[in-house]
Amino acid sequence: ENDSSTKHVVLVTGGTGLVGKGIKYVVENGEKRENESWVFLSSKDADLTDYESTKAVFAKHKPTHVIHLAAKVGGLYGNLRANLEFFRQNMTINDNVLQNAYQNGAQKVVSCLSTCIFPDKTSYPINETMLHKGPPHDSNYGYSYAKRMIDVMNRGYSQDCDCKYTSVIPCNIFGPHDNYNIEDGHVLPGLMHKIYKAKLEGKPLTVWGTGKPLRQFIYSRDLARLMIWTLREYNEPEPIILSVGEEDEISIRNAAEKVAKAMNFTKELIFDTEKADGQYKKTADNSKLRKYLPDFKFTPIDVALKETCDWFVDNYEIARK
Numbered sequence: 001e002n003d004s005s006t007k008h009v010v011l012v013t014g015g016t017g018l019v020g021k022g023i024k025y026v027v028e029n030g031e032k033r034e035n036e037s038w039v040f041l042s043s044k045d046a047d048l049t050d051y052e053s054t055k056a057v058f059a060k061h062k063p064t065h066v067i068h069l070a071a072k073v074g075g076l077y078g079n080l081r082a083n084l085e086f087f088r089q090n091m092t093i094n095d096n097v098l099q100n101a102y103q104n105g106a107q108k109v110v111s112c113l114s115t116c117i118f119p120d121k122t123s124y125p126i127n128e129t130m131l132h133k134g135p136p137h138d139s140n141y142g143y144s145y146a147k148r149m150i151d152v153m154n155r156g157y158s159q160d161c162d163c164k165y166t167s168v169i170p171c172n173i174f175g176p177h178d179n180y181n182i183e184d185g186h187v188l189p190g191l192m193h194k195i196y197k198a199k200l201e202g203k204p205l206t207v208w209g210t211g212k213p214l215r216q217f218i219y220s221r222d223l224a225r226l227m228i229w230t231l232r233e234y235n236e237p238e239p240i241i242l243s244v245g246e247e248d249e250i251s252i253r254n255a256a257e258k259v260a261k262a263m264n265f266t267k268e269l270i271f272d273t274e275k276a277d278g279q280y281k282k283t284a285d286n287s288k289l290r291k292y293l294p295d296f297k298f299t300p301i302d303v304a305l306k307e308t309c310d311w312f313v314d315n316y317e318i319a320r321k
């Protein structure tokens with residue numbers, strides 16, 4: 001597989017999103033190999049909910065390898081309103097992508113699951129073997145079951161078709177090119193945008209909730225390096241959790257303080273305890289990853305946050321918000 005005389009075409013679906021841009025950055029900054037060409041797709045290149053459109057884009061590029069990131073994603077409220085739509089669109093995208101990858105002879109596909117699709121009632125830390133052991137949280141069951149079915153399809157493609165189709169399970173991701181929407185985005189980009197505004201207005205920052213819940217955050221560029229490793233070296237069909245360790249779990253309060261520091265925000269942080277906290281923790285176990293890559297160095301979170309905040313401030317006009 002690493003024979004440098006074989007030409008590899010790597011197709012990245014969802015290539016214009018948070019993770020896709022992280023992979024593009026890492027590929028363009030030293031990771032690209034001589035024999036590889038990389039193609040990053042947006043929804044303008046193909047609507048992956050449409051079979052014919054998916055078929056055409058795969059026929060055009062004939063990928064030998066695929067990183068499948070495209071998904072209908074949304075915050076808590078988006079999901080609550082439309083579980084059926086999240087289920088159907090993601091099922092369709094995933095079936096179209098895996099089937100067309102197979103029909104064009106792609107030998108390897110790495111798809112992206114998420115720690116938020118794990119069983120709602122579970123023990124911690126969660127690991128790869130617990131994915132199907134209990135229903136997901138009610139609020140996003142459509143998205144979660146559609147993601148879990150990727151694992152079912154990977155098993156089928158591996159057993160019945162002799163393909164190496166697998167998946168990764170990242171924890172909370174942050175980095176440049178995130179969705180910085182305050183109402184319906186994730187916690188870190190939302191905080192960055194709120195601090196940006198509070199600075200302009202000279203006001204203190206109100207953080208939703210008590211600040212006590214604990215989370216693991218991975219930098220999109222670290223995740224990118226790990227996904228490229230997965231594509232090249234990881235040969236199990238079963239998923240692998242790509243997360244920082246349990247010791248790197250931090251509170252929302254600590255995260256807010258770090259973002260404030262990265263943005264030179266000097267006013268007070270107020271915690272609005274009337275607002276819901278969400279789950280107290282969702283600790284993921286990264287020992288499978290550590291078994292393969294004991295020496296992998298994650299970017300220190302302060303450095304990664306600084307790069308992300310600087311990117312957001314410098315690109316405020318074009319940032320998704």
Ligand code: NDP
Pocket residue numbers: 013014015016017018019020041042043044046047048049068069070071072073093112113114115170171172173174177178179186
């Ligand atoms: P983004 O929302 O940043 O990007 C989504 C990407 O998917 C975009 O490139 C978008 O294209 C593309 N896309 C969406 N719908 C379609 C469609 N119908 N046809 C073609 N392309 C489409 O997502 P992320 O980068 O944050 O997420 C990437 C993957 O990682 C997803 O599978 C997500 O579930 C998973 N994940 C994300 C986490 C996070 O914290 N963000 C955590 C764990 C997992 P366009 O730019 O043209 O709209």
